[in-house]
Amino acid sequence: MRNRLPPSRSSAVTRRGLLIGGGAGVGLVLAWAVWPRRYLPNLAADKGETIFGAWIKIGDDGHVTVAVPQAEHGQGVYTALPQIVADELGADWRTVAVEPAPLNPLYANPLGANDLFETSNATLVGRWRDAHAIATTTMLTAGSSSIRAFEDDLRQAGAAARVLLCKVAATRWGVDWQACDTKAGFVVHDKDRLRFADLAAEAAGGTLPEALPMRINDDDSRLSGQSLPRLDAPSKVDGSANFAGDVRLPDMVFASIRQGPIGDSRLLRVDRAAADRIRGVLQVVTNDRWVAAIGNSWWAANRALDALAPRFETRGPIVTSATIDDALRAALDAPGKRIEAVGDVEAVLTAARPVTAEYRAGLAVHAAIETMSATARFADGRLELWLPTLAPAMARAAAAAAAGISADKVVVHPMLIGGSFGANLDSRCAEQAAVLAVKLRRPVQLTWSRVEDLLHDRFRPPAMARMAARLGANGQILGWRTRIAAPATGQDIARRLFAHDPGFRTALALTPPGDPYAVAGAAPPYRIPAYAIDHHPAEIGVPTGHWRSGAHSYTAFFTECFLDELAHLSGIEALSFRIGLLGGNARLARCLSTAASLGGWEGGISGSGQGIACHSFRGSHIAVLVEAHVGEGGAVSVDRIVAAVDCGRQINPDLVRQQIEGGLLFGMAAATGGSTDITRGMPDVRRFGDLGLPRLADTPDITVELISSQADPGGVSELAVPPVAPAIANALQAATGYRLRGLPLVPGSK
Incomplete structure (x- = not known):
C-alpha cells in the first residue's frame, strides 16, 4: 500500500484497524479477532487522479476528492468531513469534491456503534463491538458521531498529503521541506508557488517522517471554523443530485x-x-x-x-394502543433492571414521603421525505x-x-x-x-408508498416513567429515582444489524440484563447525592427502531418536566432552581443563562407562557426557552424558541446552526404531533396529513446562539431534539396552570 502511515506513528491510524486485537478481559468471545490483520485502501482513481492513502485523491486539474464513509442525509457530513481534510491539507475549497467511501474496515465507526447502542468499552459488548466493528466493516452513520469519530483520521490524512507535496516542491526548489507550507491549493515558499496538480503524481511515491507536523497557524487561511458553502447544496438545488x-x-x-x-x-x-x-x-x-x-x-x-x-x-394477539399501554404498565409494576445508580437512593426515598409523578410518551414515526x-x-x-x-x-x-x-x-x-x-x-x-x-x-x-412507509415504520418506542424525588431544605434534591418501562430497542436494533453474525449473539448473551439504550439520557445532569435509573423491559408487540436522538427524546421530557414540578413545589423560580443544582457543570449553566437572557426570561410565572429546559448529549450542551399557549380549538401553539448551544469547537458554524434549527423544529413536531395509535395491528396514520405536523405558518420565531468553545467537538445532529418537548410542556404549564405529562402534548389529556 502506498503512503500508508505505519501503525506506530499515529494512534488514530492504529485505532482505525491496521492492526486489530481484542481488549483485555474479552476472552474467548474475541479470540477470532486477535490475529493481526492489515487492511489496504481500495479507493478507485479516475483518469488523471492520484490516490493518497485511504482518504484523498488529487487530480491533474487540481481537484481534491475526499472519501467520506458516512451517509449524507441532510446533516452536512459531505461538507464537514472534507472541510477537515481541506483545512489540514491547505486546499482551495473551490476545488474540493466528495465521494462515498468504499466498503473497507479502514472506515469502520466503533464510536458510532457504541453511541448508538449506548454502550461503552467498559462493558463486554462495548469492548467486543470496538474490535468487531473494524473486523466486520461496520461503517455506521449514527449517534452524532461523524466528526468525533473521524476528525483525527482526516487531519492525519490531510497532514500526510501536505507533507508529501511539500517534500517534492522542496526538492525542486532546493530548500528544506519543513520551510514550505500550503495555501489555497499551492505549495508555497517565500515567493515560490507550485500547484498541487503539478506535484501529486510524484508526491504519492514519497515517504513520511516519524511524526507528522500538524498545522498550527491560526490565520485567515484556516478553513476549519469557517461557514464554507455546502458541497451538496448546488446539485440539490438544480436537481442533479441522485437519490x-x-x-x-x-x-x-x-x-x-x-x-x-x-x-x-x-x-x-x-x-x-x-x-x-x-x-x-x-x-x-x-x-x-x-x-x-x-x-x-x-x-x-x-x-x-x-x-x-x-x-x-x-x-397470536392483535396489537392495539390499549395492549401497548397494558404492556408498559405491567412492565412498570414488575421488577426492573438497575442501569445506573449513585448512592443509596432507596434509603433516601423511604426516609420520608417522596414527590412522585408519572409520564408517558407514545409511538413516534420517522416520516422522512424519502420513503x-x-x-x-x-x-x-x-x-x-x-x-x-x-x-x-x-x-x-x-x-x-x-x-x-x-x-x-x-x-x-x-x-x-x-x-x-x-x-x-x-x-x-x-x-x-x-x-x-x-x-x-x-x-x-x-x-414503498407513503402509506406503506408509515404503516411499517420502525417506530420510536413508547415509554412510561414513574418519577420519585425527595426534596430537602432550600430546594435541594436529596434523592431521585427514574423507573422507565420501554421496549429493549437497543438490543432489537443490534440483533437486526448483526442478524447474520453468530459472534454477536454470543456477546449479547453474556451481557448483563437491561438495555441502556432504552433509558439513555435519563441520568439527571444535576448534582444529586443519590439517584437511580431503572429499565423495565416491555414486550409491546410493535417493531421499534432508532429515531432522532433515541431515548433521549423521551427521557429528557421526563426529567426536565419533573424537575420543573419540583421547582414549583419548592417555590423557587425554574431557572435558578436548575442552575443551583448544576454544581460544576459550567457549560450547561452558561447555556441556561444565555438562553434566559436572549429570551427575556420572566421567571416562568403564571400567565407568562414561558418554559425552559436543558440537556447534555454526546459532549454537547443546550438550553431551550419556549413561549407557547393553547390556541383556538385547543391546539398547542408555539410562538418562540430560543436556544443556546455549546457543542465545543465548530468545524462549520453554519452546519451547526442548520442542525440546531432543524432539530428544534423536529422536536416541536414530535411534541405537538408526529405520533400514531394502533388499531387492530395497524397504525392509524396513512399520510403526512394524519400526523398533525406543524406547517410553515406554524413555525415560531427561532433564535440560536452558538457559544464559542475550544472543547473537543460534540454531537450536533440530534442535540436540539430532546429539550424542546419539555420546554413546551413547561411553557404550557405557565400559560394554563395545567401540567401535561404525555407526548404528544394534547391539552385536556392526562
Whole structure:
C-alpha cells in the first residue's frame, strides 16, 4: 500500500484497524479477532487522479476528492468531513469534491456503534463491538458521531498529503521541506508557488517522517471554523443530485409492495386476475410475508396492489394502543433492571414521603421525505444494490442472505438520503429488492408508498416513567429515582444489524440484563447525592427502531418536566432552581443563562407562557426557552424558541446552526404531533396529513446562539431534539396552570 502511515506513528491510524486485537478481559468471545490483520485502501482513481492513502485523491486539474464513509442525509457530513481534510491539507475549497467511501474496515465507526447502542468499552459488548466493528466493516452513520469519530483520521490524512507535496516542491526548489507550507491549493515558499496538480503524481511515491507536523497557524487561511458553502447544496438545488429513486438501469422494472399487519402475519390470497387488468403490470411476486407488483412504471405497480386486494392472517394477539399501554404498565409494576445508580437512593426515598409523578410518551414515526427505496440488479451470480443506507455493510449482509448468495458477491452503492432520522438503519427494503431481482432476473427498483412507509415504520418506542424525588431544605434534591418501562430497542436494533453474525449473539448473551439504550439520557445532569435509573423491559408487540436522538427524546421530557414540578413545589423560580443544582457543570449553566437572557426570561410565572429546559448529549450542551399557549380549538401553539448551544469547537458554524434549527423544529413536531395509535395491528396514520405536523405558518420565531468553545467537538445532529418537548410542556404549564405529562402534548389529556 502506498503512503500508508505505519501503525506506530499515529494512534488514530492504529485505532482505525491496521492492526486489530481484542481488549483485555474479552476472552474467548474475541479470540477470532486477535490475529493481526492489515487492511489496504481500495479507493478507485479516475483518469488523471492520484490516490493518497485511504482518504484523498488529487487530480491533474487540481481537484481534491475526499472519501467520506458516512451517509449524507441532510446533516452536512459531505461538507464537514472534507472541510477537515481541506483545512489540514491547505486546499482551495473551490476545488474540493466528495465521494462515498468504499466498503473497507479502514472506515469502520466503533464510536458510532457504541453511541448508538449506548454502550461503552467498559462493558463486554462495548469492548467486543470496538474490535468487531473494524473486523466486520461496520461503517455506521449514527449517534452524532461523524466528526468525533473521524476528525483525527482526516487531519492525519490531510497532514500526510501536505507533507508529501511539500517534500517534492522542496526538492525542486532546493530548500528544506519543513520551510514550505500550503495555501489555497499551492505549495508555497517565500515567493515560490507550485500547484498541487503539478506535484501529486510524484508526491504519492514519497515517504513520511516519524511524526507528522500538524498545522498550527491560526490565520485567515484556516478553513476549519469557517461557514464554507455546502458541497451538496448546488446539485440539490438544480436537481442533479441522485437519490435512490433517480437510479435508472437498462431493462429496469418498477415494484411496489404490500406487507401484512404488525405481528406474525401471513399472506393468504391475492386477486391476480384483477391485477392483470391494470395496464402496465408485468408480474406479481408473493411470499409468506408480502406481495409485490411489478410494472413498467411505479404508478402501475402501486395501482395493481389495490387491485390485488391482498388478505393476511395474523397469528397470536392483535396489537392495539390499549395492549401497548397494558404492556408498559405491567412492565412498570414488575421488577426492573438497575442501569445506573449513585448512592443509596432507596434509603433516601423511604426516609420520608417522596414527590412522585408519572409520564408517558407514545409511538413516534420517522416520516422522512424519502420513503424506503432500493434498486437491485442480479447477473452472473452477483448482486448490485443502489440504496439509501446508514449501515452499508449490514445492508449488504442482509441482502446477500435474502438472495441466497455470499456477501462478497454483493456490491452496495450508497446514495444520498432524503432525510432518515435513523429509519435507514433498516434493511428490509434491500432484502426485498434482492429477492425480486433474483426472481425476475432483471433490474428492479422497489419503492414503498407513503402509506406503506408509515404503516411499517420502525417506530420510536413508547415509554412510561414513574418519577420519585425527595426534596430537602432550600430546594435541594436529596434523592431521585427514574423507573422507565420501554421496549429493549437497543438490543432489537443490534440483533437486526448483526442478524447474520453468530459472534454477536454470543456477546449479547453474556451481557448483563437491561438495555441502556432504552433509558439513555435519563441520568439527571444535576448534582444529586443519590439517584437511580431503572429499565423495565416491555414486550409491546410493535417493531421499534432508532429515531432522532433515541431515548433521549423521551427521557429528557421526563426529567426536565419533573424537575420543573419540583421547582414549583419548592417555590423557587425554574431557572435558578436548575442552575443551583448544576454544581460544576459550567457549560450547561452558561447555556441556561444565555438562553434566559436572549429570551427575556420572566421567571416562568403564571400567565407568562414561558418554559425552559436543558440537556447534555454526546459532549454537547443546550438550553431551550419556549413561549407557547393553547390556541383556538385547543391546539398547542408555539410562538418562540430560543436556544443556546455549546457543542465545543465548530468545524462549520453554519452546519451547526442548520442542525440546531432543524432539530428544534423536529422536536416541536414530535411534541405537538408526529405520533400514531394502533388499531387492530395497524397504525392509524396513512399520510403526512394524519400526523398533525406543524406547517410553515406554524413555525415560531427561532433564535440560536452558538457559544464559542475550544472543547473537543460534540454531537450536533440530534442535540436540539430532546429539550424542546419539555420546554413546551413547561411553557404550557405557565400559560394554563395545567401540567401535561404525555407526548404528544394534547391539552385536556392526562
